[in-house]
Amino acid sequence: MFRGTTDMTSGGDRFTGRRVTVMGLGKFGGGLGAARFLAEHGARVTVTDTKTDHEMAESAAMLGGLGIRFVFGGHDMNDFTSADIVVVSPAVPRNSEYVHAARAARAELTTEIGLFVTLCPAPVCGITGSNGKTTTVSMIGAILDHDGQPFHVGGNIGGSLLSSLTVMTPDDRVVLELSSFQLEWLADMAWSPHIAAVLNITPNHLDRHRTFEEYRDAKSAILRFQKPCDTAVLVRDDSGSRSLGECVNGSLVWVGTNLDSGMEGLTLERGWIVRRAAGETMRIFDTGELVLPGAHNVTNAMTACACCLSMGADIASIRSGMGSFRGLPHRLEFVAENRGVKFFNDSKATTPESTVAAVNAFSGRVIPILGGYDKGVPFSGMAQSIGHRVSWAALIGQTAPAIEEALAAAGIGFTRYDTLEDAVAGSIARAQRGDVVMLSPGCASYDMFTDYEDRGERFKGIVKIQTQR
Numbered sequence: 001m002f003r004g005t006t007d008m009t010s011g012g013d014r015f016t017g018r019r020v021t022v023m024g025l026g027k028f029g030g031g032l033g034a035a036r037f038l039a040e041h042g043a044r045v046t047v048t049d050t051k052t053d054h055e056m057a058e059s060a061a062m063l064g065g066l067g068i069r070f071v072f073g074g075h076d077m078n079d080f081t082s083a084d085i086v087v088v089s090p091a092v093p094r095n096s097e098y099v100h101a102a103r104a105a106r107a108e109l110t111t112e113i114g115l116f117v118t119l120c121p122a123p124v125c126g127i128t129g130s131n132g133k134t135t136t137v138s139m140i141g142a143i144l145d146h147d148g149q150p151f152h153v154g155g156n157i158g159g160s161l162l163s164s165l166t167v168m169t170p171d172d173r174v175v176l177e178l179s180s181f182q183l184e185w186l187a188d189m190a191w192s193p194h195i196a197a198v199l200n201i202t203p204n205h206l207d208r209h210r211t212f213e214e215y216r217d218a219k220s221a222i223l224r225f226q227k228p229c230d231t232a233v234l235v236r237d238d239s240g241s242r243s244l245g246e247c248v249n250g251s252l253v254w255v256g257t258n259l260d261s262g263m264e265g266l267t268l269e270r271g272w273i274v275r276r277a278a279g280e281t282m283r284i285f286d287t288g289e290l291v292l293p294g295a296h297n298v299t300n301a302m303t304a305c306a307c308c309l310s311m312g313a314d315i316a317s318i319r320s321g322m323g324s325f326r327g328l329p330h331r332l333e334f335v336a337e338n339r340g341v342k343f344f345n346d347s348k349a350t351t352p353e354s355t356v357a358a359v360n361a362f363s364g365r366v367i368p369i370l371g372g373y374d375k376g377v378p379f380s381g382m383a384q385s386i387g388h389r390v391s392w393a394a395l396i397g398q399t400a401p402a403i404e405e406a407l408a409a410a411g412i413g414f415t416r417y418d419t420l421e422d423a424v425a426g427s428i429a430r431a432q433r434g435d436v437v438m439l440s441p442g443c444a445s446y447d448m449f450t451d452y453e454d455r456g457e458r459f460k461g462i463v464k465i466q467t468q469r
Helices: 011-015 030-040 053-061 097-104 112-119 133-147 162-167 180-188 212-224 239-247 295-310 315-324 352-360 380-386 400-409 420-430 452-466
Strands: 019-023 044-049 069-072 085-088 108-110 124-128 151-155 173-177 195-198 231-235 251-255 265-269 272-277 280-286 333-338 341-345 366-370 392-395 413-416 436-439
Touching: 019 030, 019 097, 030 044, 030 085, 030 112, 030 162, 053 069, 085 097, 097 108, 108 112, 112 162, 112 180, 124 133, 124 212, 124 295, 133 151, 133 173, 133 295, 133 315, 180 212, 195 212, 195 239, 195 295, 212 239, 231 239, 231 295, 251 295, 265 295, 272 295, 280 295, 280 315, 295 315, 295 352, 333 452, 341 452, 352 366, 352 380, 366 420, 380 400, 392 400, 392 420, 400 413, 420 436, 420 452, 436 452
Parallel strands: 019 044, 019 085, 044 069, 085 108, 124 173, 124 195, 151 173, 195 231, 231 251, 251 265, 341 436, 366 392, 366 436, 392 413
Antiparallel strands: 265 272, 272 280, 333 341
8 A cells, every 4th residue: 555654743853953064056956955945944054066156156046045055166075074964966976085975974874855755754656767757757747636636746857845845744645756866875775665666777877877787776776675565567568677576575567568468457458558457457548649659658658557546546537637748848849840840859868768769759750869968878779779760860969979880880871060050950951841850869968058958948949040041
């Protein structure tokens, strides 16, 4: 049964007067939420970030009046060795000298999401995977919005739920998107959510996780500490997710397009998502009403349905919620159509596998714009998998040489560009009526842009200008 964790009794007393260092502020995310929460609960907070005063000015201004001390442009070791608690951004490498020093000084090490799950009174549904996390979490949110019971969506999707703790009750529902970085730190707490779903596991973040096995191990933490009364949702169609069946401690719900005969779970029958249980089949949702293109989004929808059923949502809420879901910015987002050519912004495609899924969402020829920050993942599989719909691609960013080599081996043409503007112009020049021009980089954005949202917004603006000429 879906169960709660702790409550926030004496939450303020726990932090009053304690020296807390928040390592990594960022913008509008976990660092900001943790710093505000801790300061409001009586802690003596120091926020430290390697970015400059100018870069952090906007975020620092949002914490004005709370008595927080800021150290920007680098870290002071004393802030870590003299702290009672160090709240680390999940993106900080675990072998950081500052993390080691804090641990040696016996500071309590945690993260924003770690603080939250420790104090959260409500049951938690957690979603992870190399691709599709945000879309699936947002689908769940759309369903719960129609179900009527109070719910909260957070985690890696952005923002912080710490400020919502004062209004949460054990009857609320909490849905968290959880990254491998967050799960690494949560594993130190021996914590897993009450309902845990793993969409897929493919090579990612190998610049942080030295091997695929290490990355898989980080992802498996979402299941590792579940109890017998908890629920795991795994995708039968994905070998990475399927392999984690051995880690399940509680109930297992399979989802997949081709579940074995007699296997219980959610699957597809004649275009419907159906639930098989106790020898009976129940229709859940007609995928013909799903707005988002692509087989991968059908899998996301099946997973969302499975999680919501486990949370007690009724069929009517699932159908109305899924039917109303219109997708998210930067995820196969339609931008424009000009002279029979359609333009899509899929900037959130930060792995090769997500680019493959995006290309396969269309039946015609696709001209992708590929490349970005190098996370150490290979591109040969991507190149081999998109050749049936891609004959030429525009390349940008740090990974352009590696992608170029993979495309050449797969017999796909390409041109390397110095800027996104030039890549869009080159793609437009190549496109013919019926084609799709799509920013789906298969890489992170940090080499040329602030984040994937910045990259996507830039792409949309460039398309608007260049298609009006």
